[in-house]
Structure formats: structure tokens, C-alpha cells
Amino acid sequence: MSKFKINSEHKNARTATLILNGKKINTPFFMPVATKGSVKMLSHEELKELGTQCLISNAFVLSLKPGTEIIAKHGGLHGFMNWQGGIFTDSGGFQVLSDTFCRKLTEEGVLFRNPYTGVDSMFTPEESTRIQNLLGSDVAMVLDDVPKAGAIKQRVSQAMERTTSWAQRSKDAHKNKKQLQFAIVQGGVHKPLRKKSALALTEMNFDGYAIGGLAIGEPLSKMKETIEYTIPFLPKEKPVYLMGVGSVKELVESVEMGVDCFDSAFPTRTARHGKAFVGAGHINIDAAIYRDDTKPLDEKCACMVCRNYSRAYLHHLFSTKEENAQKWLSYHNLFFVQQIMKKMREEINSGNFSSSAFLKKLSAGKI
Numbered sequence: 001m002s003k004f005k006i007n008s009e010h011k012n013a014r015t016a017t018l019i020l021n022g023k024k025i026n027t028p029f030f031m032p033v034a035t036k037g038s039v040k041m042l043s044h045e046e047l048k049e050l051g052t053q054c055l056i057s058n059a060f061v062l063s064l065k066p067g068t069e070i071i072a073k074h075g076g077l078h079g080f081m082n083w084q085g086g087i088f089t090d091s092g093g094f095q096v097l098s099d100t101f102c103r104k105l106t107e108e109g110v111l112f113r114n115p116y117t118g119v120d121s122m123f124t125p126e127e128s129t130r131i132q133n134l135l136g137s138d139v140a141m142v143l144d145d146v147p148k149a150g151a152i153k154q155r156v157s158q159a160m161e162r163t164t165s166w167a168q169r170s171k172d173a174h175k176n177k178k179q180l181q182f183a184i185v186q187g188g189v190h191k192p193l194r195k196k197s198a199l200a201l202t203e204m205n206f207d208g209y210a211i212g213g214l215a216i217g218e219p220l221s222k223m224k225e226t227i228e229y230t231i232p233f234l235p236k237e238k239p240v241y242l243m244g245v246g247s248v249k250e251l252v253e254s255v256e257m258g259v260d261c262f263d264s265a266f267p268t269r270t271a272r273h274g275k276a277f278v279g280a281g282h283i284n285i286d287a288a289i290y291r292d293d294t295k296p297l298d299e300k301c302a303c304m305v306c307r308n309y310s311r312a313y314l315h316h317l318f319s320t321k322e323e324n325a326q327k328w329l330s331y332h333n334l335f336f337v338q339q340i341m342k343k344m345r346e347e348i349n350s351g352n353f354s355s356s357a358f359l360k361k362l363s364a365g366k367i
């Protein structure tokens with residue numbers, strides 16, 4: 001039975017229902033990042049209240065602490081976290097390859113040093129899949145080889161080829177029948193590499209396809225061009241997930257290109273730095289002009305923070321380093337993103353969605 005049912009299409013944008021172990025996720029949707037099993041500053045109750053359907057955690061990070069077996073013993077990630085919504089787990093390719101962990105990258109996998117024990121171990125596609133099977137997330141991601149920002153084409157090509165062979169190994173190792181498994185298209189901003197990656201992974205018949213290796217510092221125009229180029233090589237009847245994108249303009253433009261699923265720490269990370277999403281842009285609550293501003297963060301926003309607190313109050317809390325300022329800005333930013341996703345779903349369903357018109361309405365305070 002298909003786990004992804006397309007409801008409505010408008011040009012390349014679409015709405016669908018993604019069924020994750022009985023949970024119906026309305027797409028396009030956005031996932032807050034809970035790397036270690038918690039979204040920074042927010043409780044699960046608050047996440048539910050602001051319309052979160054799914055979270056994404058990190059398999060590699062969780063396997064180091066508290067350890068895969070502890071989580072498996074407590075009913076998997078859903079039980080351990082007591083989160084009944086959807087859960088994706090990222091494989092940990094990006095993290096294990098960072099300078100913090102990586103000792104050596106080979107065809108077999110990544111030799112990494114565990115910072116808690118000082119012991120070196122291999123992290124392979126099979127191990128990442130085994131961990132995710134035990135964590136019991138609804139969607140597991142394959143282990144990918146993620147080239148660093150600004151890597152030369154030869155390295156990007158090697159990483160793409162390796163991601164393809166690791167995807168097959170991840171698929172062969174996948175034993176949890178209740179868990180979907182998504183592949184990750186690599187290839188940087190090089191079109192022939194993206195095409196080759198997308199076609200090879202499509203052959204392997206995964207449950208969904210992610211576009212990885214973007215939003216790492218390349219120009220936004222290049223990112224957009226790469227997404228637009230890659231999507232037509234992916235099967236239309238499967239979900240498309242753009243990894244690491246969470247700024248308003250890029251979310252809206254990517255939905256128009258046919259992306260169904262997003263994750264990013266951007267809304268909460270920027271909130272902790274004092275940036276609140278307003279209209280199609282943001283304000284810095286730290287700025288002196290808000291010292292005496294009685295308006296809410298965003299006059300169109302119906303979130304708990306905008307209904308109750310003024311910019312002046314939030315400015316005061318932020319400038320005196322009261323933690324509630326970071327918490328409430330995180331709440332507002334995530335609510336704001338969830339509202340945008342909802343509005344886009346409504347517009348696609350009514351057959352009247354274009355990113356430029358949508359962004360114009362957002363800027364004018366008409367959404």
C-alpha cells in the first residue's frame with residue numbers, strides 16, 4: 001500500500017498525505033530539529049500546540065549518548081521521548097564527517113573517535129541502519145558522504161558515487177518493516193552529478209528521496225537552480241525532502257518547485273540570536289528601536305507570544321539575557337513557519353499558489 005497519497009497538484013507544487021505508522025502527515029511540512037531528542041528551548045506540548053507534525057533526530061549523536069540500546073529498551077525514540085508525532089532520524093553522515101569526530105573516511109565507512117570514551121570505531125552504512133532500525137523512527141535516512149562546503153568537483157563526485165554505493169548497502173541492511181527508508185541525492189551544484197545520483201538512487205526504489213548537500217554556503221541562486229534541476233529526475237509518486245532549509249523565502253520557493261518535506265535548525269537558532277520572523281523577513285529584537293514598541297513581534301501572527309507580549313517586553317528580556325526571550329522567539333519562529341506551511345497547503349489545494357504572490361502577500365502583512 002502506498003504511504004504517500006497526492007491530494008492536489010498545482011504546477012509542480014503538490015499537497016499529499018504521508019502515512020507514518022498510522023499517523024497522517026499533511027505535506028508540504030516542516031520538521032523542527034531535535035538532534036539529541038529535544039528541540040532547544042521548547043517542550044513537546046508546545047511543539048504540538050504550534051502545529052508540529054514531525055521532528056527529526058540524529059541517529060549517530062543518539063547512539064553515542066544515551067546509546068542505542070537504552071533508547072530501544074524504552075520503547076524506541078517515540079517511547080523514550082514520549083512524542084507521538086512522526087519522527088525522522090538523520091543517519092549522521094554530516095556529523096560523523098565533521099572535524100570533531102572524523103579520523104579517516106574510506107569506502108567501508110568513517111573511522112571516528114568517540115569523544116566520551118576516546119575509543120575509535122567504524123561508522124558504516126550497515127551500522128547507521130542498524131541503529132535507526134532499533135531507534136524505531138518512522139523514517140530512516142541512508143548514510144551519505146557529505147562533502148564540505150566549497151569542496152572541489154572531484155571530491156563532490158567521489159562523495160556522490162560513495163553515497164550511491166552506501167545507499168545500496170543501507171537498503172540491504174534495512175530490517176525494520178515499520179520504518180520507511182529515504183535515500184539522499186548528492187552532487188553539490190554540479191548538474192551531471194545530481195542527475196547521475198538521482199537516477200541511480202531511483203533505480204533502487206526507496207520510499208522517498210532527499211536532496212542533501214545544499215544550504216551549506218553556496219549562493220542561494222545556485223541552490224535554487226540545483227533543486228529545480230534535480231526534482232524532475234526523482235519519481236513523482238514519492239516524497240521529496242530538502243534537507244537543511246528553513247528560511248521563509250527558500251521554503252516558499254522550494255514548495256513551488258515540488259518539495260514536500262523540510263528540516264532545519266534555522267528558525268530556532270536565529271531565534272536564540274534575537275531574530276524574529278516577520279512578514280517575509282525578520283527583525284532583530286535586540287535593536288534599540290524596539291525598546292518602547294508596544295506592538296507584538298508580528299501583528300498578523302496569532303501565536304501565544306504575539307497574543308501576549310510586546311516587542312518592548314521581549315527586547316527587555318533579550319537585552320537582560322532572560323532565557324524566556326530565546327524561548328519565546330523560538331516559539332514564535334516555529335509557529336510562523338508552521339502557519340506558512342499550512343497556508344501554502346491551503347493555496348495549493350485551492351489551485352492558486354505562486355511563490356512570488358505568496359511572498360508579496362507575506363511582506364504586505366496579508367497572510
Ligand SMILES: [Zn+2]
Nearest residue numbers: 301303306332
Ligand atoms: Zn507570533
